Amino acid sequence: MIAIQHEDVDIGALVRNAKENGTGAVVVFDGIVRDDDIRQIELEAYEEVAVPELRKIAREASEKFRLLHVDIVHRIGRLDIGENILVIVVSAGHRKEAYEGSRFIIEAIKAGVPIWKKELTKQGGRWVPGEHPHGSGQPGYHIS
């Protein structure tokens, strides 16, 4: 499942579904709205570009780390503290590939997928600066 959506996601169901034949490890990354003295967070995406980018990242991770299954669900809209922002579920034959594949996916998303976050505070709001100033929709986001 590769999706950008407002709704939350059932992580347990994703984990059950990730257990393909040959699975020895499932790794779940769950990015959560942190309480940085904010009220909420607001997420926005260029969905027509972001979804194909997520698919491409999933495909690359699958090939590079021999993953058996990949789910990426990135939420948009207003989220409260403690809510899930991004859920990545990967399965592989062994833990090394599963951990590394999961890490590759999150770093690639942060580097190149057109999604933005705004922290909503009592004073107003502030856009979260990207970690990769030139990142978006182009090759070159691979982590080493």
Add this chain to the structure above:
Amino acid sequence: MTATIRFFARFRELLGTDIQAPVEAGATLTGLVRRIAKQNSEGYEAIFDESGNFREFVIIMKNGKRIERGAAGITLVSDNDEIAVFPPVAGG
């Protein structure tokens, strides 16, 4: 001819989005975005430097494909093109 300009994140707040802009023959991507952005001085200054060039961090896409800043001034805009302009991404 008409093109759609889509601003995202802070640029959207300042300039709006899904803007239908008339396009003259020979219009460049930089010229078109500059014309639209001039409707709000803060929005213009967020995207363009004093020389009228895209700021170094600004990301530009035409029909979903990245256009390098240096090429935006010579990239022509055609009927029904979708131009996206946005700041560095911050998902995850």
